Amino acid sequence: MNAIVSLSGGMDSATVLADAIDKGRKPLAVGFTYGSKHNPYENQAAADLAKHYAAPFRLIDLSGVMRGFKSHLMADGGPIPEGHYEDASMAQTVVPGRNIIFAAILSGLAWSEGAEEIWLGIHQGDHAIYEDCRPSFYAAMNQAIQEGTGKRVRLVAPFLDGNKTTILKRGLLLGVPYSLTRTCYKDQSLACGKCGSCQERLSAFCAIGVDDPVEYAP
């Protein structure tokens, strides 16, 4: 193991896992469960994806740590808004500091395990409402991790300047099994197709002219 991939189970991180392996890394895939509505589904997707790629998988439980964090994405938060990702209502799904926390924990784990890289699926499409997915955050967090680990660990974000379509194109080339991924924010087994997360995914498949292999609720 020489790299850690933050694997949520969505299409971005699934593609990052495939990309890391394609580029010769031997990754440990790490998922987080933190009390969100979609954790049960995305955590299972992450486990399935890691198994598909024969990558070791570790699920880190932050449900106690992040209990009470205010967000509609959380199990005890309000309803998941429907509509386009850029709608103001989607800001309700921001989980305070989530990527700061995930990257920080992975930096300690990477140092402890001797891995030099943490691969993240953050991309330009997330920037409008998610402050902790912007290039300026990535640059500062990468600096903080390098300083705080004595330059033992660094962040890698292969799609930082890309978007969902860039990612999907790369993933299709790599044969990523998108049927195994989970993108929907809602607390239901079949993806809704209506939340901002589903909408952005469907737009990417539509833009490329490929059918999304995931089944959607009628």
Place this chain on the structure above:
Amino acid sequence: MNAIVSLSGGMDSATVLADAIDKGRKPLAVGFTYGSKHNPYENQAAADLAKHYAAPFRLIDLSGVMRGFKSHLMADGGPIPEGHYEDASMAQTVVPGRNIIFAAILSGLAWSEGAEEIWLGIHQGDHAIYEDCRPSFYAAMNQAIQEGTGKRVRLVAPFLDGNKTTILKRGLLLGVPYSLTRTCYKDQSLACGKCGSCQERLSAFCAIGVDDPVEYAP
């Protein structure tokens, strides 16, 4: 509540708590338990200090998250080295990424709770072996948190350029009950007086010519 103080239960963070209150903040004190040898003692000290200052206290359990992190400070690590803090052996007590992780979690909690500041007890005396206590780390982490929270949260480290003696002088002026604090790294009720952490504390009291009110093992 308008600030969070990271309260380990040691003399640095106890002084930071007193300093924050003196400067008009209404802090939530937060401790972490992560599987170290001295957690049971320092967590109790943190709770006692928060009670002394009538500050709300929350203990965040990271023992699952940081399980397996390699350090002699951890319960399953090797023995705590004795001798001066600057001895190479004290590097064995570094816990990979600990302050990165603590600051990250507190940034999410602060954002969620509407607190704008996270007060930390990091200081110059820690810099030699602890990469995540250096000013360069502090500056980068502060930047990462400001970027990642949309400038809602920032770090405050009143003793960043000071050392244990600076802190003790300020704390004595503020009447900090140092008898309640816990500094020793070892897994024993009475402080050992021999580990680097105890030695640095004792040196500070000695430099000022004040008796340390904590009882040491014979």
